[in-house]
Amino acid sequence: MLLAVLTLTLAGCYTVPETGRQSFIVISPGEESQLGASEFANIKAKEKISADPAYNEQVTRVGRHIADAVGNQLPSAKWEFVVFDAPKTVNAFALPGGKVGVYTGLLKLCDSDDELAIVMGHEIGHVTARHGAERMSEALLIGLGAVVVDAATQSRTNSTRNAWLIGYGAVVGVGASMKFSRNHESEADHIGVRYAAKAGYDPRASITFWQKMAKQKSQPGGVVGAVMALVSTHPVDAERIQQLQGWMPEVLPLYEAAKLHPR
Numbered sequence: 001m002l003l004a005v006l007t008l009t010l011a012g013c014y015t016v017p018e019t020g021r022q023s024f025i026v027i028s029p030g031e032e033s034q035l036g037a038s039e040f041a042n043i044k045a046k047e048k049i050s051a052d053p054a055y056n057e058q059v060t061r062v063g064r065h066i067a068d069a070v071g072n073q074l075p076s077a078k079w080e081f082v083v084f085d086a087p088k089t090v091n092a093f094a095l096p097g098g099k100v101g102v103y104t105g106l107l108k109l110c111d112s113d114d115e116l117a118i119v120m121g122h123e124i125g126h127v128t129a130r131h132g133a134e135r136m137s138e139a140l141l142i143g144l145g146a147v148v149v150d151a152a153t154q155s156r157t158n159s160t161r162n163a164w165l166i167g168y169g170a171v172v173g174v175g176a177s178m179k180f181s182r183n184h185e186s187e188a189d190h191i192g193v194r195y196a197a198k199a200g201y202d203p204r205a206s207i208t209f210w211q212k213m214a215k216q217k218s219q220p221g222g223v224v225g226a227v228m229a230l231v232s233t234h235p236v237d238a239e240r241i242q243q244l245q246g247w248m249p250e251v252l253p254l255y256e257a258a259k260l261h262p263r
């Protein structure tokens with residue numbers, strides 16, 4: 001028990017950038033970045049990487065601008081932007097350490113860089129807010145004994161690893177059974193529109209993009225047989241759209257300011 005208490009004392013409070021919320025996280029940012037890099041390597045080995053020059057150029061271009069907006073909020077980032085060739089997978093994710101994956105199925109549905117910036121900003125918002133680490137910390141706290149075991153062996157149980165991956169949206173194909181927490185979703189939306197606006201992308205695209213996703217989901221003819229992973233993990237409803245609308249007075253000035261200093 002003493003060891004458990006020590007482990008918890010070493011862990012600390014984290015202040016989420018952009019929103020200022022305090023969260024409790026029991027793993028270090030360095031450890032988290034390491035986990036992110038190794039999971040990203042696993043995913044790259046498993047999925048088909050796209051060689052499409054236009055898609056790669058677009059994702060890198062938008063990603064770099066969002067990364068600039070993130071600035072020193074993610075000090076350990078070694079940014080990497082990878083396009084996965086899966087036209088029926090509508091998804092994107094970001095992992096700690098600045099590892100970002102976007103599927104071609106999502107790119108087909110993005111009508112502009114503004115819309116892509118909204119999605120990438122949202123996913124990167126999960127990372128800077130350390131949502132996966134927070135989920136993992138909750139999982140570890142539920143089984144306090146596991147904290148001791150993990151700290152001692154430097155290994156992670158499958159359930160805590162899964163909690164972590166789900167927290168970053170890096171699990172594809174699990175579908176509707178996997179839901180992000182509403183608070184994390186809302187916070188990633190908020191952080192994401194702020195990043196997009198600061199990077200000079202129109203934050204109003206968040207509203208049109210999510211409305212379009214909702215429509216795609218309800219029209220079977222929209223994306224035939226597509227794995228709408230993004231929508232199954234990110235429920236689109238009136239509350240979500242309303243919240244985004246509510247943030248516009250706050251983020252439109254950031255966008256206007258960014259436009260004065262063009263990229």
Ligand SMILES: [Zn+2]
Nearest residue numbers: 180185188234
């Ligand atoms: Zn999300």
